[in-house]
Amino acid sequence: MHLSTADLIWLNGELVAWEDAKVHVLTHALHYGTSVFEGVRAYETERGPAVFRHQDHLDRLEASARLYYMDLPFPKERLREATHELIARNGLQSCYIRPLVYRGHGPMGLDPEQNPVEAMIAVWEWGAYLGDQGKREGIRAKVSSWRRISSESLIPQAKAGGQYTNSVLAKIESKRGGYDEAILLDDKGHVCEGTAENVFVVRDGQLVTPPPTASILDGISRKSIIEIAGDLGRTVVERDVARAELTLADEVFLVGTGAELVPVREIDDIGLGPPGPITRELQHVYDDALRGREQRYAKWLDFVPVPSQA
Numbered sequence: 071m072h073l074s075t076a077d078l079i080w081l082n083g084e085l086v087a088w089e090d091a092k093v094h095v096l097t098h099a100l101h102y103g104t105s106v107f108e109g110v111r112a113y114e115t116e117r118g119p120a121v122f123r124h125q126d127h128l129d130r131l132e133a134s135a136r137l138y139y140m141d142l143p144f145p146k147e148r149l150r151e152a153t154h155e156l157i158a159r160n161g162l163q164s165c166y167i168r169p170l171v172y173r174g175h176g177p178m179g180l181d182p183e184q185n186p187v188e189a190m191i192a193v194w195e196w197g198a199y200l201g202d203q204g205k206r207e208g209i210r211a212k213v214s215s216w217r218r219i220s221s222e223s224l225i226p227q228a229k230a231g232g233q234y235t236n237s238v239l240a241k242i243e244s245k246r247g248g249y250d251e252a253i254l255l256d257d258k259g260h261v262c263e264g265t266a267e268n269v270f271v272v273r274d275g276q277l278v279t280p281p282p283t284a285s286i287l288d289g290i291s292r293k294s295i296i297e298i299a300g301d302l303g304r305t306v307v308e309r310d311v312a313r314a315e316l317t318l319a320d321e322v323f324l325v326g327t328g329a330e331l332v333p334v335r336e337i338d339d340i341g342l343g344p345p346g347p348i349t350r351e352l353q354h355v356y357d358d359a360l361r362g363r364e365q366r367y368a369k370w371l372d373f374v375p376v377p378s379q380a
């Protein structure tokens with residue numbers, strides 16, 4: 071498998087060579103999942119690379135850290151500038167961006183408050199997470215046998231490393247079963263989300279998506295799609311979604327930073343047909359927004375100031 075890399079990674083304030091960006095094996099986060107992270111993207115625009123909704127991602131990173139009793143070890147503005155520098159110095163026009171804040175090497179055990187809080191940012195070229203074909207033709211999804219973590223034991227609103235074992239189990243199960251993606255129900259049996267995407271169903275021209283109280287991660291793509299749909303004059307209702315509504319829906323799609331907007335063409339082996347008109351329309355406007363082709367959404371772009379030199 072071809073793995074995309076870049077020259078430099080930002081690690082605790084320094085730019086280091088990709089292959090030198092290492093941690094000690096006793097890093098607390100490696101043992102107990104005590105990290106928080108973001109998945110962000112930068113896109114090539116006419117004015118150079120631009121990070122999509124950068125501030126929203128940094129705010130969510132800070133919120134996730136806070137929920138796990140950590141202060142960001144660098145101010146958000148510093149992380150923002152470091153990301154810009156990293157993109158420019160790696161000569162990238164578009165990339166995936168992965169900031170991670172984690173409990174480092176220190177005392178072992180479940181009280182990590184003496185362990186240092188460290189930070190890294192990596193950038194690399196990464197195509198659509200569920201594939202370009204998936205974006206075009208739709209994907210095959212399966213409702214997972216795993217339920218999405220609930221707020222009775224973890225924090226669905228936090229993007230925390232350890233919590234992602236839930237997504238990893240669901241993802242492996244779906245892939246081994248021959249599907250592209252899993253859709254998880256919440257602890258009450260309502261539709262929750264994909265392993266790294268929020269879900270929308272279209273019924274009778276209306277968009278429906280589970281509310282934040284349904285144990286979803288409050289996705290930034292989800293928020294963008296709700297705004298775009300409103301601007302297009304579509305009603306979006308945030309309410310519980312029953313499992314059967316996935317297959318009764320006229321259209322279903324997933325949204326996330328990695329995947330972007332992906333139509334679902336089959337759920338639990340029941341075909342939904344090719345991507346429908348509302349999915350297509352939203353996908354089109356969203357793609358334009360991401361790539362700076364839609365002036366109305368230029369407010370979401372954080373341009374990398376130094377033109378990158380390949």
Ligand code: PMP
Nearest residue numbers: 266267268287289290291326327
């Ligand atoms: N749900 C989960 C569990 C995720 O990991 C992600 C990806 N961050 C999303 C939803 C979508 O969030 P966003 O649109 O902010 O990428």
